[in-house]
Amino acid sequence: MTADDHELLSRVAGTVRDQIAPAVDDEYARTQAFMASVILQRLAKQSQLADKHRAAETADVAALAYQLDAAFAQAAAAAETEAAVPADLRDAVARMRQRSSIAAASEVIEALYVWGPSHPVASAALAAVRGVLRRDIDRRMEIAL
Amino acid sequence: MSAAGAAGGEDADLAVVLSDYLAGRLDAAGPVAIGGMERIAVGWSHETWLFDAVWCDGAGEQRQAFCLRRDPGNALLRDQSDLGEQFRVLKCLEATDVPAPRAFWYEPDPAVLGAPAIVMERVPGECPSPWRSAGREYYAAAAERGVLPASFTDALAAVHNVDWRAAGLDFLGVPSRGSEFALREIAKWEALIDESGHPGHPILADLIGWLRHHAPVTGQLTLVHGAYRTGNVLIHEDRVSAVLDWELQVIGDPMYDVAYVLTELNREGTELLSNVVPRELFFERYQQATGIEIDLERCAYYQLLYAMRSAAFWMSAAGLYADGSSSDLRLARTHWSVTVALERAATELGY
Numbered sequence: 007m008t009a010d011d012h013e014l015l016s017r018v019a020g021t022v023r024d025q026i027a028p029a030v031d032d033e034y035a036r037t038q039a040f041m042a043s044v045i046l047q048r049l050a051k052q053s054q055l056a057d058k059h060r061a062a063e064t065a066d067v068a069a070l071a072y073q074l075d076a077a078f079a080q081a082a083a084a085a086e087t088e089a090a091v092p093a094d095l096r097d098a099v100a101r102m103r104q105r106s107s108i109a110a111a112s113e114v115i116e117a118l119y120v121w122g123p124s125h126p127v128a129s130a131a132l133a134a135v136r137g138v139l140r141r142d143i144d145r146r147m148e149i150a151l
Numbered sequence: 152m153s154a155a156g157a158a159g160g161e162d163a164d165l166a167v168v169l170s171d172y173l174a175g176r177l178d179a180a181g182p183v184a185i186g187g188m189e190r191i192a193v194g195w196s197h198e199t200w201l202f203d204a205v206w207c208d209g210a211g212e213q214r215q216a217f218c219l220r221r222d223p224g225n226a227l228l229r230d231q232s233d234l235g236e237q238f239r240v241l242k243c244l245e246a247t248d249v250p251a252p253r254a255f256w257y258e259p260d261p262a263v264l265g266a267p268a269i270v271m272e273r274v275p276g277e278c279p280s281p282w283r284s285a286g287r288e289y290y291a292a293a294a295e296r297g298v299l300p301a302s303f304t305d306a307l308a309a310v311h312n313v314d315w316r317a318a319g320l321d322f323l324g325v326p327s328r329g330s331e332f333a334l335r336e337i338a339k340w341e342a343l344i345d346e347s348g349h350p351g352h353p354i355l356a357d358l359i360g361w362l363r364h365h366a367p368v369t370g371q372l373t374l375v376h377g378a379y380r381t382g383n384v385l386i387h388e389d390r391v392s393a394v395l396d397w398e399l400q401v402i403g404d405p406m407y408d409v410a411y412v413l414t415e416l417n418r419e420g421t422e423l424l425s426n427v428v429p430r431e432l433f434f435e436r437y438q439q440a441t442g443i444e445i446d447l448e449r450c451a452y453y454q455l456l457y458a459m460r461s462a463a464f465w466m467s468a469a470g471l472y473a474d475g476s477s478s479d480l481r482l483a484r485t486h487w488s489v490t491v492a493l494e495r496a497a498t499e500l501g502y
Binding site: 118 | 494
């Protein structure tokens with residue numbers, strides 16, 4: 007999509023909402039037309055914010071992976087064994103960093119719950135992940151509302 | 152009233168089919184006349200029609216108002232919804248104090264009535280939508296008169312007071328008295344999420360992890376409606392004439408229903424629970440009628456479970472459009488409702 011695509015989508019949404027939908031007699035079809043305009047408006051917003059959101063996601067994931075790696079290294083050093091942090095968890099963080107995707111944080115969270123969220127290191131790690139998830143959902147809400 | 156009644160289009164075709172169907176089941180000495188066909192629910196769940204039937208038997212002319220509920224196969228709950236189970240539940244409830252429609256026939260063969268269907272009695276009453284301003288005004292006025300709040304509370308108490316073993320409802324599955332009830336519900340909504348094809352989100356993983364980790368112990372098992380609120384009960388002369396929408400019922404923790412009554416999700420612009428019941432009245436009357444003490448901690452847990460369920464519903468809805476099962480754009484729009492549900496879950500989890 008080009009930088010102007012969101013403007014085109016937004017204009018189409020407005021045309022459907024203001025001109026097409028009101029001219030439809032059948033109630034079901036009219037409702038569907040209004041729904042189409044809402045969907046087009048959301049897609050326009052998504053298109054407009056896509057690059058900005060992607061950049062923020064990449065930065066957030068990189069910072070989170072760095073923070074988790076550091077915390078796990080510190081925990082391993084304190085316990086004098088790398089096994090102090092579950093291998094599945096360390097692997098999940100590595101995959102998240104590699105994919106540069108917040109979606110991959112699901113595996114990290116699952117591994118944290120397997121480890122036990124009451125463990126102090128796991129608890130701190132979960133808090134760090136949640137901070138990134140809050141920013142992600144706030145970005146998504148810019149489109150959803 | 153002719154055999155096909157005065158309806159047009161799809162309704163007229165269905166009236167003819169219903170006339171034949173009922174003629175085979177009523178002791179009719181001639182054709183069964185169908186009239187007053189009215190479709191009252193369009194869209195996301197089952198299709199519902201109201202109609203009247205007139206026929207003659209040995210005792211003379213007979214009349215009955217019916218309700219037809221059909222499963223078009225693309226309902227929001229997918230495999231979680233089973234009309235056969237609903238029929239069985241309604242039959243079990245006939246011998247109890249729960250106000251519910253009498254179910255007459257279950258037709259599983261889609262070739263007979265166009266889709267698997269239940270034919271039940273039409274109970275008098277209305278069911279204003281609490282999501283519309285007219286509905287909210289209706290419930291506010293009813294709350295002022297004071298009869299409906301008590302009746303709404305009593306109907307829920309009646310559900311929870313059912314002797315479910317004696318009623319034969321144990322076929323729904325009986326969880327152990329530990330935390331199995333909550334874990335079963337989590338698994339059920341996880342299955343719906345998997346079925347939806349939605350990629351999910353880490354907030355959902357967090358929510359599910361939290362719910363599993365904090366699953367409460369259920370001390371007392373009752374029949375649980377699963378979606379008890381205004382909009383799912385029929386009201387006649389300010390009283391609940393029937394509890395409807397028996398799609399999510401389980402044997403489980405009564406606080407699951409109480410949490411649904413207490414949740415802010417089911418009221419808009421009012422402190423009245425479910426738009427109609429003052430909180431103090433609900434607590435006092437419910438606890439007195441059931442002998443069950445309301446446990447706000449368990450209710451808070453179930454409100455998070457409802458956040459998961461909401462996300463699952465929206466994922467399922469969006470998936471039905473995405474996979475071509477439905478062409479209804481209202482379902483496509485729910486793609487963004489998932490985001491709203493997840494934001495709420497994040498807030499309830501404290502972030």
